[in-house]
Amino acid sequence: MAGMKISAAESVVMEALWRHSPLTSEAIMGEVCEPNAWTEGTVKVLISRLLKKKAIGATAEGRRYLYSPLVSREAYVGSESQGLLDRLFDGRLAPLVAHFSDSDKLSDQDVADLKALIEKIGK
Amino acid sequence: MAGMKISAAESVVMEALWRHSPLTSEAIMGEVCEPNAWTEGTVKVLISRLLKKKAIGATAEGRRYLYSPLVSREAYVGSESQGLLDRLFDGRLAPLVAHFSDSDKLSDQDVADLKALIEKIGK
DNA sequence: TCGACTCGTTGACACTTGTCATCGATGAGA
DNA sequence: TCTCATCGATGACAAGTGTCAACGAGTCGA
Numbered sequence: 422m423a424g425m426k427i428s429a430a431e432s433v434v435m436e437a438l439w440r441h442s443p444l445t446s447e448a449i450m451g452e453v454c455e456p457n458a459w460t461e462g463t464v465k466v467l468i469s470r471l472l473k474k475k476a477i478g479a480t481a482e483g484r485r486y487l488y489s490p491l492v493s494r495e496a497y498v499g500s501e502s503q504g505l506l507d508r509l510f511d512g513r514l515a516p517l518v519a520h521f522s523d524s525d526k527l528s529d530q531d532v533a534d535l536k537a538l539i540e541k542i543g544k
Numbered sequence: 545m546a547g548m549k550i551s552a553a554e555s556v557v558m559e560a561l562w563r564h565s566p567l568t569s570e571a572i573m574g575e576v577c578e579p580n581a582w583t584e585g586t587v588k589v590l591i592s593r594l595l596k597k598k599a600i601g602a603t604a605e606g607r608r609y610l611y612s613p614l615v616s617r618e619a620y621v622g623s624e625s626q627g628l629l630d631r632l633f634d635g636r637l638a639p640l641v642a643h644f645s646d647s648d649k650l651s652d653q654d655v656a657d658l659k660a661l662i663e664k665i666g667k
Numbered sequence: 668t669c670g671a672c673t674c675g676t677t678g679a680c681a682c683t684t685g686t687c688a689t690c691g692a693t694g695a696g697a
Numbered sequence: 698t699c700t701c702a703t704c705g706a707t708g709a710c711a712a713g714t715g716t717c718a719a720c721g722a723g724t725c726g727a
Contacts (some may be wrong), residue, residue: 462717517656534638542645585687
């Protein structure tokens with residue numbers, strides 16, 4: 422039960438709730454329908470699937486519900502990132518960074534950010 | 545058609561071919577069956593789905609086939625990594641590294657590797 | 668009170684994925 | 698040549714996903 426996976430479409434709803442919560446379903450739809458060309462029906466199903474997965478919770482407010490994340494973005498981002506690292510880079514971070522540098526995907530800003538970050542970590 | 549996705553199970557077969565190719569289906573099975581508790585039938589289907597997706601190619605060798613990757617590991621790793629970065633870190637690398645450092649997932653070795661790497665990039 | 672609207676629940680459907688067994692052709696040994 | 702083993706192709710099935718419409722219960726204005 423620990424491995425309840427949040428799918429791609431579901432994660433769009435999660436992002437809306439991580440940005441701001443709690444939200445009504447109406448508010449969620451306001452944030453995700455247009456950008457994704459989804460109808461209300463689609464979002465309703467995503468919400469109920471997330472409820473079933475215990476990724477979000479609901480509290481009654483009048484005759485509707487207010488939804489909030491039960492899974493933190495930190496936890497989600499952490500497991501996704503760790504998963505990628507484990508699958509593709511032997512669990513280590515440096516090879517991932519090397520990959521981006523090798524393929525010229527790093528802007529000067531990125532390099533500066535990384536440099537500052539490493540300095541801070543190395544302390 | 546450019547977005548033909550390689551699934552998790554399929555990527556296990558790809559990894560075998562990236563390690564060494566070309567390989568017969570027998571050799572592929574030798575590499576992936578036991579570690580994943582897969583039967584031959586499972587691997588056969590993974591191979592034919594990868595063929596249909598044009599992720600691998602086959603050349604006849606006698607009455608069997610020799611399979612080779614048509615998609616490079618570099619390209620695969622690149623799109624997977626970029627996808628994660630875009631979805632979760634606004635496309636930037638530093639926040640990802642910061643995430644790992646914030647959650648104490650970096651070993652001394654990792655930090656040293658990163659330091660050396662950044663130094664080299666910064667030139 | 669009655670009808671209209673709203674919101675969540677359900678059913679539905681096509682497609683992908685993971686998993687495995689069976690079929691049919693073909694080549695090799697007896 | 699006849700039979701058997703082998704290999705790839707195909708069929709199958711449950712679960713998950715993306716997508717949407719229809720239903721049913723409750724509520725609010727008239």
